Structures are given as C-alpha cells and as structure tokens.
Amino acid sequence: MKKLLTKRTATVVLGMTVSMSMLLSGCGAKNDGGTASGDKAAPAAAGKKYTFRLADTHPDNYPTVLGDKKFAEIVNQKSNGRIKIDVFPNSQLGEEKAVIEQVQLGAIEFTRVSTGPLAEFNKSYGVFSLPYIFDNEEHEWKFLEGDKGKELLDSLEASKLKGLAYYDSGARSFYAKKPLNSVDDLKGLKVRVIQNKINIELMEALGANASPMAYGEVFSALQTGVIDAAENNFPSYYTSNHYQVAKNIILDAHQRVPEVLMISKNQWDKLSDDDKKIIKDAAQESVKTEREEWTKFEKESEAKVKEGGATVVEVKDSKPWQDKVKPVIDKYREEYKDIFTAIDAARK
Missing domain, CATH: 3.40.190.170 (Bacterial extracellular solute-binding protein, family 7)
Structure with missing residues (x-):
C-alpha cells in the first residue's frame, strides 16, 4: 500500500511539474528569456x-x-x-x-x-x-x-x-469568356472586381459593369455566365483555374x-x-x-495557361486605356498629390 501511494504521489508531482512548464511556456508568441532564481544572468548578447x-x-x-x-x-x-x-x-x-x-x-x-x-x-x-x-x-x-x-x-x-x-x-489584367483585343471590347461586360470605390469607378470609366464578389465565387460565376470577365495577375489566373472558363486574357496591366x-x-x-x-x-x-x-x-503560369488553350494578347499601346481612365486619376490626384509627385519623379 505504501509503495502504491508513493507511485501515485510521484505521478501527481510529475503532472504538476509538466502543467507548470506548459503555463510558463505560454502560447502564440513565446518569450523564453530570463534565468532561474539564483542562477547567473545570461549574457546580454544572448537575448x-x-x-x-x-x-x-x-x-x-x-x-x-x-x-x-x-x-x-x-x-x-x-x-x-x-x-x-x-x-x-x-x-x-x-x-x-x-x-x-x-x-x-x-x-x-x-x-x-x-x-x-x-x-x-x-x-x-x-x-x-x-x-x-x-x-x-x-x-x-x-x-x-x-x-x-x-x-x-x-x-x-x-x-x-x-x-x-x-x-x-505583378500586374493585374483583364480576362473574359469572349475575345479581348482592345479597350473597346470591355464595353458592356460584367466584370468581377474587388469591393472598393476606385475599382467600381475604374469599370465605369472603361464602359464595363462592376460586379463585386468574393474571390472564391469567381470560377462558378464565370462558368454560369453570372459575370463575363474578371481581372487578376497571371499566377492567380492560372492557380484559380479561371483560364479554363475565361480563355481570353489581355495584358493591359491596369494595376500594380x-x-x-x-x-x-x-x-x-x-x-x-x-x-x-x-x-x-x-x-x-x-x-x-x-x-x-x-x-x-x-x-510558368503564362506557359501553363497557353498550354490549356488560353489566348494571350499583349497591349502594345497603353494610351487608349489611359485616356479612358483619366477622369478617375484626375479625381484623386489632389488627394494623393505627394505620392503622385514621387511616382512621377521615379519615372525620370
């Protein structure tokens, strides 16, 4: 009986020791610094x-x-x-x-x-x-x-x-179920965008209709015709499999x-x-x-979407696109005046 109590006592002590160790270690960000009472302080360089x-x-x-x-x-x-x-x-x-x-x-x-x-x-x-x-x-x-x-x-x-x-x-570009060869091809299209004011104004300036929705809904929305187009960078176009249901991408690079x-x-x-x-x-x-x-x-993404049958169109002249969105830029130019000045300086 005495041996049994001794074993039980040892088990309880061990359990308490483990519990205390877990409490001291904390969770999330752990700070394991410091030394035990009576020990010599660790060198400051150790941190x-x-x-x-x-x-x-x-x-x-x-x-x-x-x-x-x-x-x-x-x-x-x-x-x-x-x-x-x-x-x-x-x-x-x-x-x-x-x-x-x-x-x-x-x-x-x-x-x-x-x-x-x-x-x-x-x-x-x-x-x-x-x-x-x-x-x-x-x-x-x-x-x-x-x-x-x-x-x-x-x-x-x-x-x-x-x-x-x-x-x-990278840069974000438009892709759609129908061929895209110029900025005029966006006219009237329902385009998925990230929910923010500037993106909605951008679609309006390009003659398209903004359709804000969650990223995870885009594939089925393209597949069923709820939307006609979307926009993103090349890797996202590939990894999301959007290229399978919207096989036309035009590299306009409207946003970085x-x-x-x-x-x-x-x-x-x-x-x-x-x-x-x-x-x-x-x-x-x-x-x-x-x-x-x-x-x-x-x-790698560009090569994969081409292998998958997507048509990739380069934009050789961005001016027609820039002309269309000039009202959006002008609207916010004063608000971001200092940043625009630095962006212009980086261009030189």
Whole structure:
C-alpha cells in the first residue's frame, strides 16, 4: 500500500511539474528569456527567445509564402536560433482583413498582405488601386524603394502596424469568356472586381459593369455566365483555374498592387534594438527571393495557361486605356498629390 501511494504521489508531482512548464511556456508568441532564481544572468548578447506566427492567405509554395519562409529562415540564422517564426499559409489564420485586425491587437505577430485591403487601415494605400500609375515593373520598384515608398511603410505605425518590406505581385489584367483585343471590347461586360470605390469607378470609366464578389465565387460565376470577365495577375489566373472558363486574357496591366510584409506595432515595441535590426534586415533580404520566385512563377503560369488553350494578347499601346481612365486619376490626384509627385519623379 505504501509503495502504491508513493507511485501515485510521484505521478501527481510529475503532472504538476509538466502543467507548470506548459503555463510558463505560454502560447502564440513565446518569450523564453530570463534565468532561474539564483542562477547567473545570461549574457546580454544572448537575448530573449521568441516564437512568432506569420499569416499568409496564399497557398504553400506560392512566391509570397516562399518569401515569408526565407524571411523566417534569415531571422532564425541571424538570431542564432533565438527567434523562430512559424509561417501559416493558405489562410489558416484567417483572411487578410481579419488577420490585419489580429496583427493590430498583437494576437498574430506577422503577416503578408496585399496593399488593397490595407487601404481600409491607411488611406494612403488607396493610391495602389488607381489604374496605370506605373509604366512597368522597374518604375514601380524604383518608387517603392525610394523615400516615399519607405515613408508609406513607416506610416503604418499610426495604424498599430509596422511595415517591414514590399513583396512583388505583378500586374493585374483583364480576362473574359469572349475575345479581348482592345479597350473597346470591355464595353458592356460584367466584370468581377474587388469591393472598393476606385475599382467600381475604374469599370465605369472603361464602359464595363462592376460586379463585386468574393474571390472564391469567381470560377462558378464565370462558368454560369453570372459575370463575363474578371481581372487578376497571371499566377492567380492560372492557380484559380479561371483560364479554363475565361480563355481570353489581355495584358493591359491596369494595376500594380504590391504586397507588404509587416509586424504588429505592439510586438515591435517590445523588441530590443538588436532584434529590431535583425527582423528589419531579414525582411529586406527576403525581398530578393520573393521577387525571383515571382518572376519564375509568372513565366510558368503564362506557359501553363497557353498550354490549356488560353489566348494571350499583349497591349502594345497603353494610351487608349489611359485616356479612358483619366477622369478617375484626375479625381484623386489632389488627394494623393505627394505620392503622385514621387511616382512621377521615379519615372525620370
């Protein structure tokens, strides 16, 4: 009987020890720094240990997710394993708007999101929804890497977010069930758009009818004729299988909407200056990987949709398209005056 009680007592003690360990380890972002009472203090250079989460809506191995993973890898290396970032792709932690709100609260530490939904949290980001403001990829990145682009990243702090780096997402173009050879072919078409004011005004300027709807509904809407057309970048056109039901894409590149890698301002403020530098530098270094993966995937996507029977039309002269949307640009020019000035300067 005495042996039985001893075994039971040992089991209870062991269970209490495990429970206490789990409580101390916490959940979500873990801070494993500090030393036990009576122990010698750890060297300051060692720093605290963290485990963070990074949310992404795109599927695993998508260029942005590969950028996320490279970022996490570099942070882990630079911190000698102290800072671990777990990447959660495929909307595992929620859709972009909901995730942004969680990052504001510090419930999720990192995310990669499109500048599209960011406009709801920072009005300046609405400029990226305006059509044809960038001539090409080089023009866009010259702006993003310039002073105004960096200023836009820093301006997110007012929304309890900390911008770390821009990622590439190519250019958005129109695709439809009927052939598209010029801007006039959009006239009267029902085109799916992201729900925002500028996109609706853009469709009106092009003579089309805006049909806002969730991204997941687009395939069936095209298939059944609820809509005639949609718009997106090449990889999304391919991975969504939209090319199977809307086999005509015209590369007008009406929008270049970059992505942003960011951290909760709440969490950022708790980091040491050394750890802030590690995270900021790693974010910037990861851009090269993401852009290389984007370029590669874009080419692969174009080849795949052509193999699948899609017709791809190049736009050699953007002026007719720009002329059509000029009223939209003029309407917002004063509101985004400083940003337009920087975009124009990047063109020279």
